[in-house]
Amino acid sequence: MNILNEETISEKTFTAERALFNVSRKTIVDCIFGEGESPLKESSHLTIRNCQFEWKYPLWYSHNIVVYNSIFNAMARAGIWYTDHISMKDCVVLAPKEFRRCKNMSLENVNFADAKETLWNCQHIDLKNVQVANGDYFAMNCSDMEIEKLSLCGNYAFDGAKNVVIRNSKLLTKDAFWNAENITVYDSVITGEYFGWNSRNIKLVNCTIESLQGFCYMDNIILENCKLLNTTLAFEYSSNINADVLTNIDSVANPISGLITCHGIKELINNEFHKGNNDNVEIIETGK
Numbered sequence: 266m267n268i269l270n271e272e273t274i275s276e277k278t279f280t281a282e283r284a285l286f287n288v289s290r291k292t293i294v295d296c297i298f299g300e301g302e303s304p305l306k307e308s309s310h311l312t313i314r315n316c317q318f319e320w321k322y323p324l325w326y327s328h329n330i331v332v333y334n335s336i337f338n339a340m341a342r343a344g345i346w347y348t349d350h351i352s353m354k355d356c357v358v359l360a361p362k363e364f365r366r367c368k369n370m371s372l373e374n375v376n377f378a379d380a381k382e383t384l385w386n387c388q389h390i391d392l393k394n395v396q397v398a399n400g401d402y403f404a405m406n407c408s409d410m411e412i413e414k415l416s417l418c419g420n421y422a423f424d425g426a427k428n429v430v431i432r433n434s435k436l437l438t439k440d441a442f443w444n445a446e447n448i449t450v451y452d453s454v455i456t457g458e459y460f461g462w463n464s465r466n467i468k469l470v471n472c473t474i475e476s477l478q479g480f481c482y483m484d485n486i487i488l489e490n491c492k493l494l495n496t497t498l499a500f501e502y503s504s505n506i507n508a509d510v511l512t513n514i515d516s517v518a519n520p521i522s523g524l525i526t527c528h529g530i531k532e533l534i535n536n537e538f539h540k541g542n543n544d545n546v547e548i549i550e551t552g553k
Contacts (some may be wrong), residue, residue: 283304290310299319333353359378365385365387389408399418400438436456438455450470477497481499489509500517504520506520
């Protein structure tokens with residue numbers, strides 16, 4: 266019997282290239298996709314449970330895909346590109362470069378073990394309880410993201426991202442949120458040098474941030490009830506600052522305009538190369 270005529274495909278091992286090309290409206294359970302590229306390319310309306318993907322490009326140009334409790338092994342790299350309406354829950358991804366130019370994504374309880382260059386140029390994304398390791402350049406040029414409980418380790422995250430809301434997360438990432446726009450982060454911890462350069466419309470609420478030369482070359486920065494720990498040379502050449510900081514700031518360098526309220530500033534730097542006018546910056550040190 267041709268398995269493509271079955272509603273459920275179960276306990277099969279596939280090794281051929283394009284093994285289930287263009288398959289549609291199936292439930293795939295307890296299957297292994299071994300050495301063979303693009304096994305589910307151009308697929309649609311699939312429910313995938315308890316499967317293992319062991320080779321490259323498993324889900325390209327696919328539509329309406331739900332994946333549960335499955336594993337994408339290290340060679341399943343560049344696994345999901347140009348796909349729309351995909352949901353993944355309780356999955357482990359060991360491969361890099363997963364997700365590119367995808368739309369309408371939902372990831373819950375997903376663990377990325379090697380997330381280099383993952384989630385690029387994607388739109389309309391929900392992430393909940395996602396762990397990301399080795400996540401250099403994670404979510405570059407993504408837009409319209411809702412994120413809850415993200416744990417991220419990897420530099421240059423969210424470069425060029427737009428319209429992102431993050432809650433209750435931990436981000437260990439140098440050069441995060443560069444060239445970004447319309448970013449709001451609530452109740453999170455962010456550690457990494459050079460936070461947010463060349464970005465605009467950035468709002469942090471109830472956050473703790475540690476960043477050498479953070480918040481520089483930015484426009485329209487709002488910090489509400491935040492802590493800046495071990496943060497030096499902050500706000501250089503940034504404008505429209507509205508910062509409510511609960512702690513001391515180690516040093517502030519050459520801000521252009523706005524209001525900085527904090528417990529104290531250990532060093533305020535306005536050097537001869539300053540582009541702004543000190544009259545456009547108000548600093549209130551509540552500890553004095």
